[in-house]
Amino acid sequence: MRVTKRFAMEIHDRIINLDNNATTPVDPQVNEAMAACQAQGLANPASQHSAGQRARRQLEQLRDQICVHLRGRRTSGATDRVIFTSGGTEANNLALCGLVGPPPGRVIVSAVEHPSIQEPADELQRCGFEVIRLGVDATGVVCCQQLTDLLTPETRLVSIMLGNNETGVLQPIRQIASLCEAKGVPLHTDAVQAVGKIDVNFQDLGVAALSLSGHKLHGPVGIGALLLRSTSKIDPLLRGGRQQQGVRPGTESVCLAVGLERALALWLDQAQSRRQQLSATRDQLESHLCRQIPQAVINGGGAPRLPHTSNISFPGVDRQQLFLALDQAGVACSTGSACSSGATDPSPVLRAMNVPEALVEGALRFSVSVQTTHPQIELAVDRIVSVFNHLRRDLQAKNRPHPGRHGGAKTL
Ligand SMILES: Cc1ncc(COP(=O)(O)O)c(C=O)c1O
Structure with missing residues (x-):
């Protein structure tokens, strides 16, 4: 399919870029x-x-x-x-x-x-x-x-x-x-x-x-x-x-x-205003996500941090699946460092922090920029929550015993 310029721009407008640690738009x-x-x-x-x-x-x-x-x-x-x-x-x-x-x-x-x-x-x-x-x-x-x-x-x-x-x-x-x-x-x-x-x-x-x-x-x-x-x-x-x-x-x-x-x-x-804006958008993302997904964990949340970076574990889902589903839903984020993207290895950073394996497996990085707006964060949170719930439901359905002739018991 030939993608027209207008169509490409519409897609671009709908994508919320929460991967600013990979690169930032030139001012x-x-x-x-x-x-x-x-x-x-x-x-x-x-x-x-x-x-x-x-x-x-x-x-x-x-x-x-x-x-x-x-x-x-x-x-x-x-x-x-x-x-x-x-x-x-x-x-x-x-x-x-x-x-x-x-x-x-x-x-x-x-x-x-x-x-x-x-x-x-x-x-x-x-x-x-x-x-x-x-x-x-x-x-x-x-x-x-x-x-x-x-x-x-x-x-x-x-x-x-x-x-x-x-x-x-x-x-x-x-x-x-x-x-x-x-x-x-x-x-x-x-x-x-x-x-x-x-x-x-x-x-x-x-x-x-x-x-x-x-x-x-x-x-x-x-x-x-x-x-x-x-x-x-x-x-x-x-x-x-x-x-x-x-x-x-x-x-x-x-x-x-x-x-x-x-x-x-x-x-x-613009140091003060930019830094305040970054931490306000990052905090909005974290607080709204954690309110709607109470089992989410912010990795490194207990330490002093840069104002624009958030690493969040979504227990019970696979980070790669979540990443791909979010990409399709119009939220760009990352499973780790941009230089190791493509690699599906779990994050050595989280491993070094002794983060439990289930949390490492479900961890994504979100990074905001001075161009990220509050309405974009609202929309991103909606999309993340809905993708997360969808993946969880899928997983639960897969793991549920099949109600077959043997009452769900597996026959070998
Ligand atoms: C902490 C850190 N150091 C170094 C680099 C490499 O920088 P560049 O992409 O300019 O080569 C990156 C890029 O992601 C980074 O995040």
């Missing part, structure tokens, strides 16, 4: 700023001619502004560095593999990190590092006492995320940073889901490096950054150019940097 003001940049037809910022130097000046100004937005240090001789990357995955890989130095040594990551930390950590293990996965408690918060015991002279690097992408649970990064600082161990934090959604102050956090990603905060896909303390030494992942002091060679995109800077600036301008 129209960000698009405008990038279009204006594109229209300038800038030269390559690595070119030596005057047009190239103009592009370089613009790029360096943007780098500086991004450092200011994230409250990096900007004193003479001690300016924190913004390394542009293609996104959060690359920033995390660069941090983990670039800050660790040569093997052997110990690397500590938490058990609830995103795959873009877990998989480079596996690679470091293959290269001769001892990799330790720090456990979390039942609410999803890492165990600081266990970390203290592991910060020995062999420890080279610690990486703990700021806010979890599946549950929204926040880690006590300031406390972790002071433990690491006392032992002279660099700490990296994956702040991809946190930047904008909560106040992120690089100096206050006390970390050596922080990852962010444009498309998670209404900026463009294709750009992220690693904010790096001025004193941190880092090895590149890529070779073949002198851009970004050789730390991340390759031609920089001034227009994508414009988009990232604008997106961050908009969050700063």
Whole structure:
């Protein structure tokens, strides 16, 4: 069937996007700023001619502004560095593999990190590092006492995320940073889901490096950054150019940097109202769902959380079935991290929290954005409740003994 533009738009209008941790729509003001940049037809910022130097000046100004937005240090001789990357995955890989130095040594990551930390950590293990996965408690918060015991002279690097992408649970990064600082161990934090959604102050956090990603905060896909303390030494992942002091060679995109800077600036301008709006819509979703489905459980609900993420278990139904039925009913959500979508494996994050198996099997992630409205949440709750009840009824009918000739008894 040929889908007409109008029909496609109608479907699109009916779909309620509760999967904003996967990606967020680009803010129209960000698009405008990038279009204006594109229209300038800038030269390559690595070119030596005057047009190239103009592009370089613009790029360096943007780098500086991004450092200011994230409250990096900007004193003479001690300016924190913004390394542009293609996104959060690359920033995390660069941090983990670039800050660790040569093997052997110990690397500590938490058990609830995103795959873009877990998989480079596996690679470091293959290269001769001892990799330790720090456990979390039942609410999803890492165990600081266990970390203290592991910060020995062999420890080279610690990486703990700021806010979890599946549950929204926040880690006590300031406390972790002071433990690491006392032992002279660099700490990296994956702040991809946190930047904008909560106040992120690089100096206050006390970390050596922080990852962010444009498309998670209404900026463009294709750009992220690693904010790096001025004193941190880092090895590149890529070779073949002198851009970004050789730390991340390759031609920089001034227009994508414009988009990232604008997106961050908009969050700063509207921080309070946006954050209030996010937590109000998330709370509305949770309270209305739990009222109508009393057996629903909010995973990580007992810990401080990001304001836009909710992980909810629906006992007695299969998450994959629920996800597919909701997709058909016009509610887009997720069974886990976008990077492992397609995978039907149960969430390693919920497993690390020791969530009972029946709840892991019925868990879905909902994530709202500043564009999510209260009427959309009302409608989404109606659809979720009706799909849930439908699946439960189906399941009960399947499990009911068949009233056959033998009174429902099974004949073998
Ligand atoms: C916590 C976290 N870190 C890293 C990433 C990867 O970011 P990107 O999609 O920009 O590569 C994601 C994406 O979902 C994420 O949620």
